Each structure stands twice: as C-alpha cells, then as structure tokens.
Amino acid sequence: MFPGASATREEASYVILGAPLDATTTFQPGTRFGPDRIRRFAETYDDYERRTDGFFSGRGVHDAGDVPPWDDVPAFLDHLAAELRSVVLDGAVPLMLGGEHTVTYAGVEAVDPDVLVICDAHLDLRDEYDGNPWNHACVTRRSLSIADRVVVIGARTGSPEEWERADAADVEVVAPEDARGWIDGLSPDAFAGESVYCSVDIDGLDPGFAPGTGTMEPFGLHPREVRDVVRAVAPHADGFDVVEVNDRDDGQAAAVAGKLLREFVHGHAAGR
Numbered sequence: 001m002f003p004g005a006s007a008t009r010e011e012a013s014y015v016i017l018g019a020p021l022d023a024t025t026t027f028q029p030g031t032r033f034g035p036d037r038i039r040r041f042a043e044t045y046d047d048y049e050r051r052t053d054g055f056f057s058g059r060g061v062h063d064a065g066d067v068p069p070w071d072d073v074p075a076f077l078d079h080l081a082a083e084l085r086s087v088v089l090d091g092a093v094p095l096m097l098g099g100e101h102t103v104t105y106a107g108v109e110a111v112d113p114d115v116l117v118i119c120d121a122h123l124d125l126r127d128e129y130d131g132n133p134w135n136h137a138c139v140t141r142r143s144l145s146i147a148d149r150v151v152v153i154g155a156r157t158g159s160p161e162e163w164e165r166a167d168a169a170d171v172e173v174v175a176p177e178d179a180r181g182w183i184d185g186l187s188p189d190a191f192a193g194e195s196v197y198c199s200v201d202i203d204g205l206d207p208g209f210a211p212g213t214g215t216m217e218p219f220g221l222h223p224r225e226v227r228d229v230v231r232a233v234a235p236h237a238d239g240f241d242v243v244e245v246n247d248r249d250d251g252q253a254a255a256v257a258g259k260l261l262r263e264f265v266h267g268h269a270a271g272r
Contacts, residue, residue, distance in 0.1 A: 002039045004047055004056035005063035014059065014265055015087040018066035019080055019099035023073050024135040028214040030246030035066055035097040041251045042258030052270040059265050073134045077106045084110035093268065095261055098243025101136040104199045108143045111239035114194035116147040119204035119226050121217035123158035125165045144170060153179055153229055154204035154221040179225045183232055191236040198233045200226060200242040200260055202253045210256050212249030223256055230263045235271020240264045
C-alpha cells in the first residue's frame with residue numbers, strides 16, 4: 001500500500017492503481033517493478049505537508065493495488081482503461097503508477113481530457129516503433145486521438161517525423177531550458193474550461209536525478225521544475241500518472257515519483 005493511502009474505496013477522493021506493464025521498454029527493462037518500488041521509497045515521507053497545511057492520510061487516498069498486465073498490450077490497455085474509468089465514475093481521481101509510458105493511453109482514455117500535459121525527455125510522437133504502434137515511443141501520438149492538444153515539457157530528443165508532427169497546432173513543446181519560464185508564465189486561467197490529464201515520465205528529469213529508468217537522456221529537467229509543473233497543473237487535472245520507473249538505481253527515481261504523486265494530491269485538494 002502507498003503510505004498514507006488509508007481511505008476505503010467507497011470514501012476515496014483519489015484512487016491509486018499500479019500498472020506494471022513492461023512489454024515494450026527500450027534499453028533497460030524493469031518498469032514491472034515500478035509501482036511497488038515507488039510505494040517502498042515513499043515510506044520515509046512525513047504525513048504532513050506544510051505548504052497546503054494538510055495531511056496526506058487525510059486527503060482520502062485509496063490504494064487499489066496493481067492491475068496485472070499480460071502480453072497483449074492493446075487488450076491490457078482496454079482493461080486498464082476500464083478499471084480507471086470505474087474510478088472516474090465513482091467521482092474520484094485516478095492516480096496511476098507505471099509501468100512503461102504506454103499505460104498513459106489508458107489513463108487518457110478513462111479521463112477523456114481536453115489537454116494532456118506531459119513531462120518527458122522524448123516526444124513519443126512516433127506512429128510506430130519497430131513496427132509496433134503500441135510501443136511506449138508512440139504514446140503521445142496515440143493519446144492525441146483522444147485529447148485535443150498536448151504540452152510536452154522537457155522534450156529534448158525525437159525523430160525527424162516526430163519533430164514534424166510536433167510543429168502542428170495541437171502540440172506544444174517546452175524545452176528543458178524553457179520550463180521555468182513556462183511554469184512562471186502560466187496564468188490562473190490557462191486551462192479555463194478545459195479538463196486536463198497530467199503524466200510524468202520520470203526520464204523527463206535529468207538522469208543525474210533519476211537514473212532508474214529505461215531510456216536515459218541527459219540535459220533534462222530538475223526535480224523542482226517537475227514538482228512545480230505538477231503543482232501548477234494539479235488543480236486543473238482529473239487524472240495523474242508517473243511512469244517509467246525501474247529498478248536500475250538505488251531508489252532515486254522511485255523516491256522522486258512517490259513525492260510527485262503526493263504533490264499532485266496536495267495540490268489538487270488545496271486547489272479544488
């Protein structure tokens with residue numbers, strides 16, 4: 001159980017679901033261990049959060065455990081989306097722990113947002129990768145079949161095809177060096193009248209801060225920048241995930257991921 005997620009499902013305002021999919025991970029597999037690893041490295045955090053003057057254990061968070069994956073990725077995503085949609089229909093906010101980034105598609109399908117805000121080193125706008133349209137490198141492209149637009153913060157690499165797709169009006173790319181300006185310039189009504197889904201691919205951070213991920217890309221975001229993105233977006237968001245954490249470090253990536261989930265909950269609760 002995620003520490004402090006002590007509410008029952010019936011009374012929950014937020015429901016955590018683990019999605020340990022590790023089917024298309026590139027370079028360093030291990031995202032199947034991500035959900036449990038995030039829970040483990042969140043055990044050291046104090047329950048109280050001074051900025052919002054609230055206790056995490058008092059925010060109405062329930063941990064529903066993991067949704068076990070299988071090797072038919074589209075079928076698993078359909079099943080996962082149904083599990084997440086049940087959370088939405090119950091009037092709660094789904095919080096997903098990955099798992100490879102492909103699982104974000106299920107979160108987007110369940111929430112059906114107008115805007116997808118992602119922290120990610122990669123554009124993930126490929127139409128297919130190694131012949132597979134459901135590879136984790138395609139998740140933003142697939143999600144744009146549901147969301148009206150996407151903001152990718154921290155992107156610093158991609159194929160020529162992806163950069164061409166990113167030039168379209170429904171994609172905004174914020175480079176790592178521009179992230180602070182984007183955060184500081186975000187107006188209170190930036191998402192007025194729009195629903196938002198927020199996704200953090202842990203490789204959006206510089207690998208010096210979060211080496212436990214499959215596709216490390218240097219010159220990335222700092223943890224405080226990702227925290228502030230989450231804080232800024234949380235009051236407007238109807239769903240959240242943090243993905244691509246694996247077991248190839250000493251817990252740095254998982255520790256950041258667990259803290260970001262807590263930041264989302266506190267920011268969402270205080271903002272609403």
